[in-house]
Amino acid sequence: MTPPPPADIALPFTDMPDVRPSLPGSYRTVAVPRAGGSVWKKIGAFAGPGYIVAVGYMDPGNWATDLAGGSAFGYTLLSVILLSSIMAMVLQSLAAKLGIVTGMDLAQACRAEYSPPVRAALWVLCELAIIACDLAEVVGTAIALQLLFGIPLVMGVCLTAADVLLILFLQQRGFRQLEAFIIALLIVIAGCFAVELLLSRPDIAAIGAGLVPSASIVTNPAMLYIAIGIIGATVMPHNLYLHSAIVQTRSFDTSEAGKREAVTFATIDSTIALMLAMFVNGAILVLAASTFHVAGMTGVAEIQVAHRLLAPMLGAGIASTLFALALLASGQNSTITATLAGQIVMEGFVNLRVPAWVRRLVTRLIAIVPAVIVAIFYGSEGTTRLLVLSQVVLSLQLPFAVVPLVRFTSDRKLMGDFVNASWLKCVAWVISAIIISLNIKLLFDFFF
Secondary structure, three states: OOOOOOOOOOOOOOOOOOOOOOOOOOOOOEEOOOOOOOHHHHHHHHOOHHHHHHHHHHOHHHHHHHHHHHHHHOOOOHHHHHHHHHHHHHHHHHHHHHHHHHOOOHHHHHHHHOOHHHHHHHHHHHHHHHHHHHHHHHHHHHHHHHHHHOOOHHHHHHHHHHHHHHHHHHHHHOHHHHHHHHHHHHHHHHHHHHHHHHHHOOOHHHHHHHOOOOOHHHHOHHHHHHHHHHHHHHOOHHHHHHHHHHHHHEEOOOOHHHHHHHHHHHHHHHHHHHHHHHHHHHHHHHHHHHHOHHHOOOOOOOHHHHHHHHHHHHOOOHHHHHHHHHHHHHHHHHHHHHHHHHHHHHHHHHOOOOOHHHHHHHHHHHHHHHHHHHHHHHHHHHHHHHHHHHHHHHHHHOHHHHHHHHHHHOOHHHHHHHOOOHHHHHHHHHHHHHHHHHHHHHHHHHHO
């Protein structure tokens, strides 16, 4: 174990000596086998950050968009899940590389490279994205508590403020223990949906056809709205900040060869983890398509309605219980990662350090207020619409995280020999262009 660095350590490639590593209590605390060690042990040592990031790709916000897409349009939007997952794999690998090579996370790089007005704007936008994500977790967890234990929606929303105690407990146990807890919940989520898919008996041929992109996704405004929500729920902007910081919990060799090896293993970790997230997202949409869409129930977009209908339509009472259990696990996992991302963003952009429980309580209270108002006045239908809207907000913030990331990792002065290859630059900028174009199309349809 490598002890945390002193509080006044300056990060490389920046002339700001007051910039310190994010999450200093976890910085370089996870041992990594040195040169000549077993490849499998190295894979095991680097496994973890990718799964923490993957949590954001299957949070409650995904459920609303995937359910709405599957019930309304069948398997068609599977291609959007596939495309967004591939984009996520590329972008998360760039985020990991930025953190490993420069020693800065994305927020710190923005602070070092941009003028105060620009980085202030980027910080505010990122905070809005984290609040939108937190809003999805509040609503999703409250819905799960209602489905499993009959707790009223408004009371469930208020109870979500108590999860700050879980955050405190896990952070005191150490970063490796926190990763283990998150992976255990991910296994629960994936296991629940594996059973759901077996019960729903989806059309394999239709799944294959759904993986092929269709022009109707762009030409149909209703389908495009859901598609952009899926992208916003899949490629999470705050996850780019999160990943670039938590890869630095590994005590890898800081030589050029050591960094190159660290980038490779971190990319393997995140790619495998995001494949699991892609399975869960696809499973939710396939479940909705094979259960509701084929039965002509194209308007099932509410999580509560889906939960109520699953058991009778699949002929198995456990189907609804597994659905709610997976939702609760998803909400709790997302709570942890949003807290970490919030700390990293605040520390990186403004170098402001506050206790984790304070940060968590503030962002959660901000998210609770609109959730309570909607729950009181609009009920379950309103909370589902709030979930979908939160994902569209996340998607609208994406360019402001993606463009700096691609720019930094394509800058030879910053990255040295680790700068993006020409083909990777091209792919990364194409991904950025797709995201920005879809957002412009969404705004045009919304206003005109």
